[in-house]
Amino acid sequence: MMTAASLVAFALVFLGATTGLSALMAAAVLASGGALRRRGPWVERRAAAGALVLPPLLALGLVAALAADSALGVWAGTDHCLDHDHHLHLCLLHGAAWASQAWALALVVFAGTFAAVRSGLSLWAHAVAQRSANRLRSLGTELAIRGCFVVPSRERFAFTAGLVSPTVLLSSAAWESLSPDQRDAVLAHELGHLAHGDLWRRAALGFAASFGAPLLASRVLGVWSLAAERICDRRAALAVGRPSTVASAMLALVRTSSQRTAPAGAV
Numbered sequence: 399m400m401t402a403a404s405l406v407a408f409a410l411v412f413l414g415a416t417t418g419l420s421a422l423m424a425a426a427v428l429a430s431g432g433a434l435r436r437r438g439p440w441v442e443r444r445a446a447a448g449a450l451v452l453p454p455l456l457a458l459g460l461v462a463a464l465a466a467d468s469a470l471g472v473w474a475g476t477d478h479c480l481d482h483d484h485h486l487h488l489c490l491l492h493g494a495a496w497a498s499q500a501w502a503l504a505l506v507v508f509a510g511t512f513a514a515v516r517s518g519l520s521l522w523a524h525a526v527a528q529r530s531a532n533r534l535r536s537l538g539t540e541l542a543i544r545g546c547f548v549v550p551s552r553e554r555f556a557f558t559a560g561l562v563s564p565t566v567l568l569s570s571a572a573w574e575s576l577s578p579d580q581r582d583a584v585l586a587h588e589l590g591h592l593a594h595g596d597l598w599r600r601a602a603l604g605f606a607a608s609f610g611a612p613l614l615a616s617r618v619l620g621v622w623s624l625a626a627e628r629i630c631d632r633r634a635a636l637a638v639g640r641p642s643t644v645a646s647a648m649l650a651l652v653r654t655s656s657q658r659t660a661p662a663g664a665v
Contacts, residue, residue: 408461409506415457420610423449424618431621439628446622447603454609516608524561524601527663531560534567545592546585548573556584556651558591559664561598572651579638580647586637587644590630591665600626600665626665 427434427449434442538547543566551569558566566588576584591597603622607615631648635641 406506408465409510411464412457412461413506413509415460416453416609417611419453419456420449420615423453424611424614427618427621428614439625439632443622443625443629446618446625447599449618450603450606450610450615450622454606512612513608517605520601520604520608523661524597524663527559527661528562530661531563531565531567531664535565538567541585543585543589546588554651555660556588557660557664558588558597559661561601561663564592564597566592575650576647579640579643580650583634583638583644583647584651586634587630587648590633591626593633594626594629596626596630596665597663601663623665 427445430445431442434445534549535547538549540547545564546566546568548568548570552571553569554572554575556566556568556572558564566585568584568588572584573581600619600623603619607619610618631641631644634644638644
């Protein structure tokens with residue numbers, strides 16, 4: 399009879415496959431960082447996204463195939479286990495023995511809890527970012543471009559936040575310190591994040607990274623984020639016609655902005 403305990407072995411396969419594939423793909427992306435950068439930010443971003451998304455998907459496909467093979471035997475009324483001793487093996491009918499293995503249970507519980515905490519923290523960061531965006535938007539003044547707000551603040555910042563209602567937020571201090579061309583560059587950069595769906599993409603990749611190899615997956619997510627910034631810089635350069643204007647605007651914000659101003663889920 400199939401029980402929940404029979405799924406322990408399949409969970410181990412998923413964890414092992416996900417971690418192994420994540421480590422291999424992440425290491426490949428990190429090792430070829432220079433080559434990827436030379437090919438452009440779009441290539442770099444796609445490579446990083448693939449290294450984050452493919453491991454859990456491939457592992458899930460492997461587990462589904464193994465479970466389907468076992469389920470097919472159950473449906474056909476055949477018991478392949480009669481051909482061998484009841485040792486530990488992948489089986490929906492006779493896999494409950496895995497639950498008696500303390501190390502297997504401990505590994506599944508630990509890895510499951512670790513992934514749940516990581517994904518929960520990622521979702522919480524985006525929820526906080528949405529709440530912060532709503533609050534700042536209520537205090538700010540909307541510009542001629544819909545979804546862009548200038549918020550009264552002595553801090554210099556410019557970021558995009560909010561999965562449900564994405565908003566571009568700039569402080570009054572930053573807005574007043576920039577020239578008209580620099581303002582256009584900053585707005586074009588932030589609107590690029592909206593056009594490319596960077597907020598929800600980063601949220602999805604952060605969730606996928608929670609199942610990947612610790613540390614390595616986080617570094618690959620950082621590669622994706624930097625590539626996304628470079629793409630938006632190029633978009634801004636095309637919008638204003640001068641890359642130097644984009645560079646000067648971003649440099650002015652980076653030099654004077656506080657790292658604590660933007661919420662964790664913002665871009």
